[in-house]
Amino acid sequence: MSIAVQDLEAQVLGLPPEDRARLLERLIASFEPRSKAQEAWMQLALRRQEDVRSGKAAMVPGR
Template sequence: MATPTHDLAAEVLELPAEERARILELLIASFEPKSKAQKAWMSLAQRRRDEVRSGKVVMVPGNEALTRVKARIS
């Protein structure tokens, strides 16, 4: 019997961030694996991931990012 969606989601959300990101990549690729837009988004996401991993870019907590965005548009 298949696992109910809410149970599966709860289980996935307990995984470490890197594993959740890999699952997200697989899910996104499953929608339009051959589209140019999909390839561009995946390339951008992978580049940004690599920049964070290398230390070239530092991640900002969500609430701080929102504060910065609000300040720019106010």
Template structure:
């Protein structure tokens, strides 16, 4: 028996942030066909996320990152 969409949405929104993110990733992936390029990008994103979580890299604020890119292009 399937749940009405509103009930399902309410349950999903009550999940912790990490679980909601995982659910979102799975829902988005269900709309896109699997391709080698998509799989490679996904694996890269997962590695980068783990690098941040593991403290191996440090995040840079968006404005600062854009300023660095603009300086390199100038």
């Protein structure tokens, strides 16, 4: 069963903002296959995020 793009668009726009954002991220990612470099950057970002959450590192405000 296929859904018309207009119907799908109406359904998506009716979703809460958090769900629309998650769907948008997945759609954008579907256009860009992951490379080894992208995966390495993602792992680094996740490690840094965990360091901040655990208190091992602190955020520094930008100027």
